Structure formats: C-alpha cells, structure tokens
Amino acid sequence: MLARIFPTMKNPHLNMLAAICLALPLAIAVSPVAMAQEGSGCLSGREAQQAFEARRIISLKQAMDAAGRSKDRIINQSGPRLCDVDGKPYWQVNVQGQDGNYETIDLPAGGD
Secondary structure, three states: OHHHHOOOOOOHHHHHHHHHHHHHHHHHHHHHHHHHHHOOOEOOHHHHHHHHHOOOEOOHHHHHHHOOOOOOEEEOOOOOEEEEEOOEEEEEEEEEOOOOOEEEEEEEOEOO
C-alpha cells in the first residue's frame, strides 16, 4: 500500500519501518487510557459519590476549575474516574483541550 503512495519505497524493510512509525503515535496515545482502565486503585461511581457527599473529595467541576481546565471538553469514553495516585485521590478524565488535542489528565480531588 505504501508503495502505491510512495513509489520509491520498494524495500520491504522500509515499508515495515514506515508502518511502525505511522502506528506508534496511536499506540502511545491509547496507552495511558488503557493503563487507567486496568488500574485497581479506582473507585466505583457509587463510592466516588459517597466520598463527595462526605466531603472527602471535591467535584470534578471544582477540580477542573482549580486546574484551569474548565474550558476543556470532557470526552466520555469511559467516563471520569476517581483513582488513588500515590495515596491521594485524583480525577482521571479524557478531555479535548482548547487546541483540539485529546489527552487523559489527572486532577487532584483531595478536599483539603
């Protein structure tokens, strides 16, 4: 396929290298999301709600405002998650920033 786009690329090793270079950014972008989903240190939605009601954490909106990310758009692939990062609560959320880029961010959720 790449040989059609780039007729000079007849070497199969170069074709493979080009395919890896094209696929690598996608694999890197997906990795943090997959790792966050696999993490066992995250609370269920019900547990997060109970922590908020007990005032042990701040809301996701408050955390986004405090981090200066209130204008970012939340992408609900897996929904925001409340996770333990180094013994402290953090909101993990997928966002689309003002620049149009997508990323997973960790926002401090501690109520102190």
